[in-house]
Structure formats: structure tokens, C-alpha cells
Amino acid sequence: MRNITVAAAQLGPIQKDDSRQAVVARMIDLMDQAKAQDVDLIVYPELALTTFFPRWYHEDVAETDIWFEREMPNAATRPLFERAIAHGMAMNFGYAELTPEGRRFNTAILVDREGQIVGTYRKVHLPGHGEFDPERAFQHLEKRYFEPGDLGFPVFDFLGGTFGMCICNDRRWPETWRVMGLQGVEMVVLGFNTPSVNSQDAEENLERRLFHHKLSVQAGAYQNATWAVAVAKAGVEDGHPLFGGSIIVNPEGEIVAETQTEDDELLVHTCDLDATTFGKKTMFDFSRHRRPEHYGRIVAQTGVERSPD
Ligand code: ING
Secondary structure, three states, X not given: OOEEEEEXXXXXXXXXOOOHHHHHHHHHHHHHHHHHOOOOEEEOOOOOXXXXXXXXXXXXXXXXXHHEEOOOOOOXXXXXXXXXXXXXXXXXXXXXXXXXXXXXXXXXXXXXXXXXXEEEEEOOOOOOOOOOOOOOOOOOOHHHHOXXXXXXXXXXXXXXXXXXXXXXXXXXXXXXXXXXXXXXXXXXXXXXXXXXXXXXXXXXXXXXXXXXXXXHHHXXXXXXXXXEEEEEEOEEEOOEEEOOOOEEEOOOOOEEEEOOOOOOEXXXXXXXXXXXXXXXXXXXXXXHHOOHXXXXXXXXXXXXXXXXX
């Protein structure tokens, strides 16, 4: 057995005017609760430090600088790192990254028990649009404010296992999971901010949106025989609802823990990384069963094409 006790630290809404300090205090409170349950790794959402600002249009992208972090840790997040070190707890969280070269990414980091950043991931699949869209009920401007991640989907030797990260919309793409599966990933951690309503289809109900979320994470976990921890930022942010539904999924694709609220809420589960072995040696023994000679289209094209192979 290689047991890791993991916490999904769901965050309730963060309003435009909430300070980083106030958010970090909430994150520390969840971390203290996790420590009381002997948690090894705490997982926070995508863009955990701020409201989901891509819903707000700015003609001048530089006006969004206030939502970005220029270094990590920084003054606002140092207390979180210090508490994590004091607890000997590893963590993962997402934030908007502004690099010294002026590049902008939707980023997540893996931080070890000593407070060292040992893994960085930059969101590859940026949903939404780059220009103001009057047809939508609300904006989703990730393509305006971020560039696609440039680091691929690396995995990391971490806490005695093989860990990977992705962010929100990435979870809906099987390629995300497979690229990490092909590196033997044993636990994928991810945060998300998902609106409870579809900006382009007012009829779509919350039940179906939660279904698509769970279907994606459960399929990714099962088909790659990996644990998955998916953590929401939830609730009504500046009038815009985000759903909860944070889940921990085992390598059979089954949900083993799920949040019940759209507020700050902690889910704790002990995960045996050795539970990934059975699937990796049987149904999803990639080296025996995959047929990549028939998968060329996966990397050769983006849109639908009927050209001969
Ligand atoms: N959010 C969404 C997700 O995939 C999205 C993407 C875009 C949802 C537009 C709805 C409308 O859950 C993030 N943060 O990727």
C-alpha cells in the first residue's frame, strides 16, 4: 500500500473586491481542518486567489494585471506557504501567472511538504473567446487574457507516486488524461471554475452540466487507471453562479467523495496509489493493447477532416 491522504479544498465564491489576504485566510482555515485529519496533500481550485476575472471584458489587457501574480510565493501567499511548511503538508493551487517576460498563463503548481514548488503546469485548453461577444449571456475571455500553456502535461515524482496536473476545461479532453496516462500517472489533481449556466444555451440545466463534469473526470480516471481529484471554486461570484461538485475519483472511475455545498468545504479521502496497478496491468496495459499506428489523426489535425489517412 502507498496511502496518500488527500483533501479537496473547495472554495466558495470570491468577489471582485475580496482581497488576496482574505482568500488566503480562508485557504489556511481549510488547511488547518485538513491537518486535523492528517492530510498529506491539499488541492485548491483553479485561479484560487481571485474571482473568475475572465468573465469581465477589458479592452486593454493590462487592466487585468491586478488579477495576476508576478512571483510565487509573494507577499499575499507567503502565509499559506508558511502554514503548509508548518503542517508538513503538500499542496496544489491555481493562479494567474504574469511572467517576467510579460507572458500570461492560467497556472497551477505542485508544492512539496517543505514549501518548494516542484511542479508547474500551464493550462493548455483555454475555453471561451478572445473578443467581446454580445451574443453571450456573459463573457468567458480566457483566450483574451491567457496564452495556451507551453509546458505540455508533465508528471512529477511526488509523495512517493507519480502526479500530474491539469486545469478545468482540460478535464473534458481525453488527450489531457492520455498524455499523462502514458507517463504512468497515478494521481491527477485539477481545479475548476465552471459556470452553472451555459452562456450560449440558457436551456441547458445544471444537472447536465454536472453530469458532463463528472463523466469527464470519471472517464479520465478509469481509462488511465489513475486517481483524480477535481476541486471547484463554487457559488455566486459577482452575480454569476459557479457549480460545486468537487469530487475524488478512484482508478475504477468511481466517485469516492463529493462536496455537498457551494461554499468552502473540505473533502478528505485516503487513496492507495497501488490501486492504480490493476488497471495499468490489465485492461489499460497500454504497451500491450494500444494501436498508435491508427491514431495519427489525433496529432495530425485539430478540426474534422475526411482526407485519406
Ligand atoms: N471553465 C469552463 C469548463 O470547461 C467554460 C469552460 C467555458 C464553461 C464557457 C462554460 C462556458 O468548465 C474553465 N475555467 O475552463
